[in-house]
Every structure is written in C-alpha cells, then in structure tokens.
Amino acid sequence: MTPLVEVRDLAVHFPIYRGVIFERVAGHVKAVDGVDLTIARGQTYGLVGESGCGKSTLGRAILQLAPVTSGSVIFDGTDLTTLSPERLRMTRRRMQMIFQDPMSSLDPRQNVESILAEGLAAHGIGASRADRREIISRTLDSVGLPQWALSRYPHEFSGGQRQRIGIARALVLGPDLIVADEPVSALDVSIQAQVLNLLDELQENLGLTYLVIAHDLAVVRHIADTVGVMYLGTIVEEAASDDLYAQPLHPYTRALMSAVPVPDPVVEDRRERILLAGDLPSPANPPAGCRFHTRCPWVQPTRCRDERPPLVEQRPGHRVACHWVDDIESGRLRPREVDAQLVRPEADVQVPAGPEAIVLP
Amino acid sequence: MARQSGSIAASVSERGAHRAERRGSALLDVADLSVTFAHRGAPTVHAVDGVSFTVDEGEVVGLVGESGCGKSVTSLAIMGLLPRRGVQVSGRAVFDGRDLLTLSDDEMRDIRGRDIAMIFQDPLSSLNPIVPIGVQVAEVLIRHRKLDRAEARRESAELLDRVGIPDPQRRLREYPHQLSGGMRQRALIAMAVACRPRLLIADEPTTALDVTIQAQILELLKSLVRESGTALIMITHDLGVVAGMCDTINVLYAGRVVETASRRPLFAEPRHPYTVGLLGSIPRLDGAREDKLRPIPGSVRDVLPWPDGCAFAPRCDRRVDACVGEPPAMTAAPGGRAYRCVNPVLAVTTPPAALAKEQP
Numbered sequence: 177m178t179p180l181v182e183v184r185d186l187a188v189h190f191p192i193y194r195g196v197i198f199e200r201v202a203g204h205v206k207a208v209d210g211v212d213l214t215i216a217r218g219q220t221y222g223l224v225g226e227s228g229c230g231k232s233t234l235g236r237a238i239l240q241l242a243p244v245t246s247g248s249v250i251f252d253g254t255d256l257t258t259l260s261p262e263r264l265r266m267t268r269r270r271m272q273m274i275f276q277d278p279m280s281s282l283d284p285r286q287n288v289e290s291i292l293a294e295g296l297a298a299h300g301i302g303a304s305r306a307d308r309r310e311i312i313s314r315t316l317d318s319v320g321l322p323q324w325a326l327s328r329y330p331h332e333f334s335g336g337q338r339q340r341i342g343i344a345r346a347l348v349l350g351p352d353l354i355v356a357d358e359p360v361s362a363l364d365v366s367i368q369a370q371v372l373n374l375l376d377e378l379q380e381n382l383g384l385t386y387l388v389i390a391h392d393l394a395v396v397r398h399i400a401d402t403v404g405v406m407y408l409g410t411i412v413e414e415a416a417s418d419d420l421y422a423q424p425l426h427p428y429t430r431a432l433m434s435a436v437p438v439p440d441p442v443v444e445d446r447r448e449r450i451l452l453a454g455d456l457p458s459p460a461n462p463p464a465g466c467r468f469h470t471r472c473p474w475v476q477p478t479r480c481r482d483e484r485p486p487l488v489e490q491r492p493g494h495r496v497a498c499h500w501v502d503d504i505e506s507g508r509l510r511p512r513e514v515d516a517q518l519v520r521p522e523a524d525v526q527v528p529a530g531p532e533a534i535v536l537p
Numbered sequence: 538m539a540r541q542s543g544s545i546a547a548s549v550s551e552r553g554a555h556r557a558e559r560r561g562s563a564l565l566d567v568a569d570l571s572v573t574f575a576h577r578g579a580p581t582v583h584a585v586d587g588v589s590f591t592v593d594e595g596e597v598v599g600l601v602g603e604s605g606c607g608k609s610v611t612s613l614a615i616m617g618l619l620p621r622r623g624v625q626v627s628g629r630a631v632f633d634g635r636d637l638l639t640l641s642d643d644e645m646r647d648i649r650g651r652d653i654a655m656i657f658q659d660p661l662s663s664l665n666p667i668v669p670i671g672v673q674v675a676e677v678l679i680r681h682r683k684l685d686r687a688e689a690r691r692e693s694a695e696l697l698d699r700v701g702i703p704d705p706q707r708r709l710r711e712y713p714h715q716l717s718g719g720m721r722q723r724a725l726i727a728m729a730v731a732c733r734p735r736l737l738i739a740d741e742p743t744t745a746l747d748v749t750i751q752a753q754i755l756e757l758l759k760s761l762v763r764e765s766g767t768a769l770i771m772i773t774h775d776l777g778v779v780a781g782m783c784d785t786i787n788v789l790y791a792g793r794v795v796e797t798a799s800r801r802p803l804f805a806e807p808r809h810p811y812t813v814g815l816l817g818s819i820p821r822l823d824g825a826r827e828d829k830l831r832p833i834p835g836s837v838r839d840v841l842p843w844p845d846g847c848a849f850a851p852r853c854d855r856r857v858d859a860c861v862g863e864p865p866a867m868t869a870a871p872g873g874r875a876y877r878c879v880n881p882v883l884a885v886t887t888p889p890a891a892l893a894k895e896q897p
Contacts, residue, residue, distance in 0.1 A: 226747040334836040364603040365774065369818035369832030376829075391748065398820035398830070421822065435752035436822050437777025441800045443823060444781040451756060452749045455717040 178253065180353060180385045181215040181238065186247035188230075188237045192460060205460045207233040209409035210247075212487065215353075215402075220379065220386040222400025222417065224393055224432070228456050230409040235355045235389045239271055240264060252352070269299045272346035276358035278338035282330040288341055289326040292316075292348050299349060312348060318381070319344045319374060336367035343374065347382075355387045360395060372399060393436050397421050402493075405429045408459055408467040411487060415494040425496045425505060427474045453514040466499065473511035474504050562634075563591035564768050565615070565736055570628035572607070572614050584610045586792040587628070589867075590785075592736065595766040599783035599800075601773060601815075607792040608772045612738045614638075616655055617645045632736065651681040654729035658741040660721035664713040670697075670724050671709025677731045696727040700757060719750035723757065730761055737762075740772045755782065776819060780804055788812050791848035794867070798874035808876040808883070810855045847878070855880045 187209050194202035207230040215221045223231045236242040238249050240256050249256045251271065256264065275281035282291060292312045302308035313323055319340045330338055339359065346354050359375065360368040372395065378384060390396050396403055397417055404414040405428065413426040424430045431450040438444055452471045457463055463470050469480040479485075479499045487497040503509045572585040585607040592598045600608045613619050615630050615637060630637040632653065637645070649655075657663040665673060674696060675689035684692060690709065697705035700723040713721055722742065729737055739758065743751035759782055762769050771783055779786050779800070786803050788796040788811065796809040807813045817831035835852040846861035847853070853860065859879045869875045 226749060336836055364836075365776075365815055366603065366818045366833040367836060369820075369830035370834075372820065373830055373832060393748070394820040394822045397822060431749060433822065435748045437751075437755075437775060437781050438821065438823055439776035439780045439804065439816060439819050440821075440823070441780045441804050444777075449752065449756070451752055453753075455719055455750065456747070 177217060179214045180217045180252055181213075181387070182250040183211060183213045183238060184248045184250070186211045186234070186237060186249065187245045188233050188242050189245045190243075203460055206409050206462060207242075207459055208237060209462075211406075211409075211411055213404055213411065213414070215385055215387060217352075217385055218379070218383050219401045220388055220399055222396035222403040223387065223389045223406060224391065224396045224403060225406035226391060226432075226456055228408075228459060229406045230459065231389045231406050232357050234406070235273075235357050235387060238387065239268075239273060239355055241273075266299075269295075269301075269349045270351050271353040271355070272349060272351040274339075274342050274346050274354060274356040274359050277362050278335065278342045279330065281342060282338060282345075284330055287327055287329050288316075288321075288344075291330075291341065292345055295345065295349050301349065315344045315348045318347065318378065334367075335363050336370055339363060339367075339371050340374070343371075343378070347378065351384070353385045353387065355389070357389045358391070359388065361390065361392065368395070375399060393433060405432065408457065408462050410467065410497065411495075412468065412497045413495065414487070419491075419494055425490060425494070425501050426468075426498050427472050427504065427511075428468050431471075431473070450511065466497075471514060473514055474500060474509050475512075475514070476500055476509070564594045564596075564633065565592040565770075566629070566631040567591070567611075567615065568629045568631075570611065570614060570630060571626070572610050572619065573625040574623060575625065576623045583792055585614065588789070588792070588794055589628075590787050590794060590797065592768050592770060594735070595762070595768055596785065597762060597769045597771060597783045599771045599773065599779035599786040600789060601776060601779055601786060602789035603774055605791075606789040608789050609740055611789075612655070612740055612770065612772055616649060616653065616738065617642075647681075650677050650734075651732045652734055653736045653738065654732070654734040656722075656725055656729050656737065656739040656742045659745050660718065660725045661713060663725060664721060666713050669710050669712055670716070674709070674724070674728050674731060677728055681732045692731075693727075696731055697724065700724075700727045700730075700761075701753070702727070718746055719753060722746060722750075722754055726754070726757065726761070730765070730767070733765060734767060736768045736770070738770045738772070741774070742771075743778065744773070744775075751778075758782070776804075776815060788815070793848065793877060795849065795878070796874070796876040797867075798876075799872070802872055802874055808870065808874070808881040809849075809878050810853045810880075810882055811849050813882050814852075855882065 188207050189204040190207060191201045192203045192205060193199050211234055213221065223234065225231045233242050237244050244257050251267065256267065259267065289312060292315065293308055296302050296308050296311065302311055312326070316323060316325060321337065321340050321344065330341065333341065356375070360371050363371060375386070376399065379386060388396060388399055400417050402414065403417050403420050404411045405426065406412070407428050413420065413424065413429045420429065421433070424433050431452045434448060434450045450473060454471055457470055465481045465483055466485050469475045472480070483499065485497045485499045487495045490496045490501060500509055568589045570585055570588045571583065574582040574584055588607070588611055590598065600611060602608050614626050617637060619626065626638055628638070637648070640648070671690065671693050674693040675686070678684045678689040678692055693709055694705040697708055702708050702720055702723050708716070716724065742758065743754050746754060755778065758769065761767065771779060773779060783800050785797065785799050787794045788809065790811050796803070796807070796812050803812065804816070807816060814833035818833060820830060833852050846863065847865050850856050850860040857880045865877050865879045867875050867877050
C-alpha cells in the first residue's frame with residue numbers, strides 16, 4: 177500500500193525585508209530546509225523539537241498553508257504543490273488541522289453548530305439542513321460532547337471541551353489526514369490525558385492518519401508510531417517510537433531526552449543528564465556544516481563544522497544525520513563541556529552600542 | 538555552569554552556623570492562609586482556602602497543582618503583592634518570627650528582595666523593557682545592600698557570571714529584548730539571588746522555556762540552593778520538575794492542600810485520589826507505550842462549593858457518602874505525610890515501571 181503522505185526535499189524559506197522605500201530582500205529565514213518524510217496510512221507520525229525549529233511550519237507546509245519554496249508533498253498520489261487552487265480546495269476536505277489554542281481558533285461569535293456546519297457547506301456535504309444536523313450530532317457523540325452543546329458558544333466551555341470542539345470541526349468532514357499542532361499543550365495535565373485518549377480512540381475507530389506536532393517528548397512518544405526529531409529546519413533523527421526512546425542515536429535527541437523531567441524521584445535521582453549549553457541558533461543565520469555543532473557535546477574538529485551530515489539509515493527504519501554516530505554509540509567519543517555561545521533573539525539585527533558607562537539611579 | 542566564587546563559599550559557612558542556631562523552628566510557617574476575591578456584582582471567589590505549610594531553612598518545597606488551584610495566589614499573598622481592593626487575606630505567614638501579613642508596606646519592602654525574593658514565569662514581562670539589565674540588577678543591590686554604583690556594577694557582573702550568562706560586562710548594558718528567553722530568566726534569577734535571600738519563591742520558572750533550556754535553569758536553581766543554603770518554594774504544574782528537586786511536596790486542588798508528603802513516598806504511594814489521578818494522566822518517557830493513560834474525568838470547573846464537601850468529589854472515582862457531607866479534614870499519616878480525604882487510596886498503586894526499578 178502506498179503511503180498517504182510523502183514529503184520530498186521540502187523547503188520553506190521566508191524572506192527578510194529591509195528598507196522602507198527601496199525594499200529589498202536581506203536574507204531568508206530557513207524555517208524548513210530539506211525535509212523528507214513518509215506517513216503511512218492509519219499511522220501517527222510525531223514531530224518533536226524546540227520552539228523555532230520549524231515543526232509547525234512543516235506541518236502547515238504539508239497542508240499548503242505555508243508557501244512552499246521547493247520540494248513536493250505527495251498526498252495519496254497527487255502532488256499538492258502543483259494543484260490548481262480549486263482542486264486544492266477540494267482536496268482540503270481530506271486533510272484537516274487541529275490547532276493549539278482552542279480559544280483563539282474558534283470564532284467567539286459562532287455557536288458550535290454553525291462552526292461545524294461551515295465546513296460541510298463549503299464542501300457541499302449533506303443535501304439538507306437535517307442531513308447536516310445528523311452528521312454534526314454523530315460527530316459530537318464521537319468526541320464526547322453532549323447534544324446541547326450545539327447551541328452554545330465557545331466561551332461557555334472549558335479548555336478541554338473547546339479542544340473537543342476543535343477536533344469535531346476537523347472530523348466533521350471525514351478527513352483521512354489530521355495535522356495536530358500542539359493539540360494538548362494548552363491544557364491541564366488531567367485534561368491532556370482525556371484528549372490524548374480521545375485522539376487514540378478516534379484513530380482506532382475511523383482509521384485516521386495523524387501528524388502530531390509537539391514539543392513534549394512524552395506526549396509524542398505516547399501517541400506516535402514514528403517520531404521525527406527536528407532541529408533548525410531539518411530532521412536529525414527518525415525512528416519508530418519505541419526504538420527512538422530505547423536508543424536515541426543523535427546527540428541532540430540524547431540531550432533532549434535527558435532533559436525531560438520524569439515524574440518519578442527514583443528515576444530522576446539516577447538519571448544521567450546531558451546539559452546543552454546555550455540556546456537554539458537563529459534560523460536566519462544557521463551554523464554551517466552540522467547545524468547542531470555549536471551546542472553538541474560530542475563535536476569533533478573535522479567534518480562537523482563544514483560538512484552537512486545527510487539523514488542516513490543507520491538501522492532498519494532508524495535514520496540519523498550525524499557524522500560520528502558509530503563512534504558515539506560505541507563510546508569511543510566522549511562528551512565534553514561546551515561553552516555557551518550567545519544567541520540573539522534576532523541574530524541578524526545589529527546590536528546598538530549601549531552607553532559606555534551605565535547610568536544608575 | 539554557575540561558577541563558585543570565594544564570597545559564596547564564605548556565605549555558605551555563615552549560613553551553616555546560622556542554621557544550627559535556629560534549628561527547630563521553620564523559616565516560613567504558613568498557617569490557615571485564605572484569600573478571598575470579592576468584587577461588587579461578581580460572586581465571591583475563595584482562591585485560597587486554609588492553606589498551611591512550612592518551609593525549613595535550605596529546604597525545597599513544591600506547590601503543585603493545575604491552573605486555578607491557588608498556587609500562585611498563595612505566593613503573591615505571602616509576598617504581599619496582591620492588590621488591596623477587593624481582596625481579603627487572612628491567616629498567618631510567619632517568616633523568621635514576624636508575621637508577613639501584618640507588616641506595613643515599608644517593612645514589607647525591606648524584606649522583599651532582601652530576605653525573600655521571587656522569580657516569575659514570564660521573564661520578558663517581569664523585566665523593565667526600557668532599562669538595561671545592569672541597572673535592574675544593580676537597583677536591588679543599591680536599595681538593600683547600600684552599595685555605591687561602582688561596587689554595585691562590579692557585583693552585578695559577578696552575579697550574571699554566576700548564573701551562567703556569557704560575557705557579563707557587555708550584557709549589563711543590554712536591554713531585555715536583546716537576550717533570549719533562557720538568558721532573561723537567568724538575569725531574573727541573578728536579581729533574585731543578588732542579596733542572598735533566605736527564601737526564594739519560584740513561580741513556574743521554566744514553563745515558558747524549551748525543554749533543554751528548562752534543564753539548564755533547573756540545574757542552575759539546584760546548584761544555587763545547594764551552594765547558598767537558600768530555601769526554595771517551587772510552584773509548578775509539572776510533576777516531573779518537583780520529582781527531581783523538591784524535598785517536600787504539597788499538592789493543591791481548588792485552593793486547598795489535599796496532600797503533603799516528602800518526594801519519594803508521594804510518588805511511590807500517593808494517598809489522595811487526585812494525586813493518583815494526576816500521576817495516571819501523565820504520559821511517561823520511561824513507561825511502556827501501550828499503557829493507556831488514566832485521565833481524571835471532568836474538569837476543574839466541576840467544583841462543589843466548599844462548605845458542602847470535598848471539592849474533588851465530583852471527579853473522584855472513590856467517592857463515598859461522607860465526601861459530600863463535610864469538608865474532609867487533614868489526616869496525618871506516618872512519615873510526616875498528610876492528606877485531606879475520607880476514603881484515601883491505601884493499596885500500593887506504584888506504577889510497575891517504578892517498582893521494577895526500585896529493586897536493586
């Protein structure tokens with residue numbers, strides 16, 4: 177069976193403009209820079225990474241909601257990047273999105289019925305109002321909302337219920353693919369678990385395919401079959417969820433996993449922590465060579481700084497982008513202390529020279 | 538990361554002597570603290586309702602709970618940072634022999650920043666955007682330690698260095714927007730520890746940060762606490778964070794402490810059904826993936842008014858008739874733990890993964 181989604185060498189570069197009258201392009205933010213990934217039908221692909229690594233942009237680019245610079249997205253055999261706008265609009269019924277913040281992604285002045293009916297009307301599903309109502313009430317049941325919710329407005333619901341409305345809006349069109357961008361990060365822990373279980377159930381019952389984007393590794397591990405770890409616009413490691421967590425190979429994945437706090441003091445006290453120095457470099461001015469070399473505790477004098485490592489299949493189904501992965505795994509290379517490099521919030525902005533002597537009150 | 542300097546080492550031994558002398562009484566003793574918000578035309582809200590806990594010198598105490606459980610309001614009440622209008626604070630918060638809730642504004646200003654300091658969640662909104670970092674750090678030193686400008690500036694650079702900010706001399710002249718989120722949080726920590734406070738209150742210090750930066754900041758807080766013997770109140774919603782650093786943990790629900798225990802017993806054998814529910818809802822990095830999460834049904838909004846019973850009763854799977862009669866009292870249990878439940882979980886409910894690891 178062919179995979180549902182195939183992304184080939186996808187790049188999304190946002191231009192940075194300078195100047196007021198003579199506007200010119202001063203550079204590009206390479207939010208996504210050469211990503212290959214495949215999502216099999218009925219499976220969940222999890223994307224993890226820190227803020228600014230391009231995971232949300234990648235998710236949006238797959239749905240053609242962000243401008244694709246180059247590369248292709250093949251959805252069920254058709255290349256979305258070359259579709260005409262009308263054909264693309266028609267295809268959108270089959271790929272829906274769940275957003276992070278349910279409050280800001282629901283129109284406060286529309287009641288739940290009208291929120292859910294809008295998509296049906298746009299795609300001409302359901303012959304009559306009664307038909308649509310039937311579809312909508314079935315969807316409400318499947319996300320665990322009561323029927324009286326139809327006439328209510330988003331502010332009348334709690335955070336978890338609002339996220340259920342968001343999920344219902346995605347489901348009502350009967351999609352094949354759902355891209356969930358941080359679906360639970362705005363929710364409290366006890367509510368998070370309810371929504372994660374709901375997503376699980378829906379996948380089992382409806383055979384959905386998910387792309388789940390999250391910063392929380394534990395959430396992604398719980399829900400995803402395959403996990404891709406992103407760093408500065410590229411995937412640095414990809415493996416089946418269990419393999420990745422049992423044996424992370426890329427230095428960044430190792431550091432990321434050791435940084436996640438585990439709610440168990442016994443485990444916490446014994447864990448070996450790999451502390452990364454400094455911050456994520458700016459994607460407008462990414463480091464040359466391996467993009468992780470500025471923070472990597474295993475960085476080597478050769479290759480790391482000038483040669484970009486390709487994503488290579490290290491074991492069956494386990495791809496890693498690191499020159500020294502064998503040596504690190506065998507323990508021949510030991511991690512070292514790295515000095516933190518200062519990263520500016522906007523790296524390309526010139527720092528204005530401060531006053532020479534600071535004035536104190 | 539944080540470099541140890543001579544002055545810190547000296548202050549550690551000073552504190553050691555101080556601690557030995559005052560052994561027995563707690564550094565901060567919060568008893569029956571209640572905060573009520575009353576606005577005309579709006580229903581009265583009991584944000585905090587009879588919260589009691591103690592913090593010993595050098596102890597790390599966690600206040601854990603979901604949004605709306607009153608953990609932040611508790612810390613603001615202790616610091617005297619709640620607005621006067623429409624807010625009623627009652628109870629006691631005795632710090633070093635003085636009740637913080639009865640002090641005048643002037644007395645409180647002397648204590649705040651010098652003896653008790655606070656770190657907030659969002660470093661960008663708690664730093665002044667139009668004042669250089671150096672001036673903001675030095676301000677504390679000039680106000681409380683009466684240093685002159687040159688000394689304050691030198692000391693500020695040392696502080697920034699101590700919290701792991703590279704090239705501190707230059708950073709002093711920069712503005713908050715020129716620093717990344719992690720660096721801003723470090724600057725805020727530098728301001729908080731500038732006067733070597735005896736109590737530090739950290740309100741969700743890492744919630745706005747990425748996980749690798751969170752690990753850096755937690756490590757920094759741990760080492761500061763270890764080196765200087767400062768007591769720390771860690772306010773968070775993340776059970777993983779408290780598992781790694783707190784000595785004692787207070788779990789809050791709807792404005793009340795529902796369970797108090799030291800860290801290992803709390804995670805190994807939670808007694809209150811809410812604690813059990815919280816632990817069951819967290820997806821774990823080290824557990825089996827096939828394990829279904831066991832969420833708590835309903836939401837925090839399903840709250841019974843307190844006088845009628847336990848606030849957690851509507852969501853609780855161990856509810857009995859006694860739950861809806863009277864609010865349950867705090868029951869003390871062996872090992873210094875206590876819980877507020879009439880039908881506590883007594884069977885061993887340790888997750889299998891943790892049990893297996895506990896065996897040597």
